Amino acid sequence: MKVVAFARTQQGTGASRRLRNAGQTPGIIYGGKEAPQLIALDGNALFHALKKEAFHGSILDMEVDGQTQQVLLRDFQMHAFKPMVMHADFQRVDASQKIHTKVALHFVNAEASPAVKFGGAIVSHVLNELEIECLPGQLPEFITVDLSKMEAGGSIHTGDLALPTGVKALTHGQNLTVATASVPAGAAAAEAAAAAEEQK
The missing domain is CATH 2.40.240.10 (Ribosomal Protein L25; Chain P)
Incomplete structure (x- = not known):
């Protein structure tokens, strides 16, 4: 630009x-x-x-x-x-020097995930951007977070992300939570009640 x-x-x-x-x-x-x-x-x-x-x-x-x-x-x-x-x-920016910057996260395929499709879970985005290190020529416009394999009650961490070539996440030694899939309390109670009803 x-x-x-x-x-x-x-x-x-x-x-x-x-x-x-x-x-x-x-x-x-x-x-x-x-x-x-x-x-x-x-x-x-x-x-x-x-x-x-x-x-x-x-x-x-x-x-x-x-x-x-x-x-x-x-x-x-x-x-x-x-x-x-x-x-x-x-x-x-020097083309030969690595830069530290924050890049936006784009979340995709939530609707296709088992968490949403079968578990009625709600996906929460814990992080909206990620601090990274890379050469200027390798800087991505954004990083895609694929939620398609997310299970209800599960979460995605920075260690699970597929980062572009040459891009390193700066998480200071922590495996940060990126997104979680939690089942609303009302839905969980209704499911338990339905299961109990079936067993009668």
């Missing part, structure tokens, strides 16, 4: 306020061997870009005054109640 920005020289609260009043969002690019660079972005375009999941988990081609560099969105601040981005931070 491509992002166009402009170099800015003025900084401070007053300068940032003037930028926002002109429909622009102040930002910064940091990291790598170069010094941090102050930038300004089109506020409206950035606001809409932030609604796209890919913008958060993709390497972005940032063009600043005609020169393009690869960056990753690291942080952004929204206005308390207005649809306005107050500030955005981007980190430079």
Whole structure:
């Protein structure tokens, strides 16, 4: 994805306020061997870009005054109640250096799982994103969590995920729970009552 920005020289609260009043969002690019660079972005375009999941988990081609560099969105601040981005931070990316970032999880095939199909279970998503490490060229837009084999009362952990080539989950030595399938108390009681009825 491509992002166009402009170099800015003025900084401070007053300068940032003037930028926002002109429909622009102040930002910064940091990291790598170069010094941090102050930038300004089109506020409206950035606001809409932030609604796209890919913008958060993709390497972005940032063009600043005609020169393009690869960056990753690291942080952004929204206005308390207005649809306005107050500030955005981007980190430079080196193709040969591994990056640490968070990637969204996409859950698929819940309806086909034994838990839902036969057990009447409700699948809960415990994690919605996963911290990973990989080279920039191997960064996935998202990671798919296949729920098709999930049983009622069961759960899926980070160790069960099929990660793309070159991608490592950063779980700090823990096998984190990603999703669980639990049978609602009412459904379990009804099932037990039905089973007891059959045995009479």
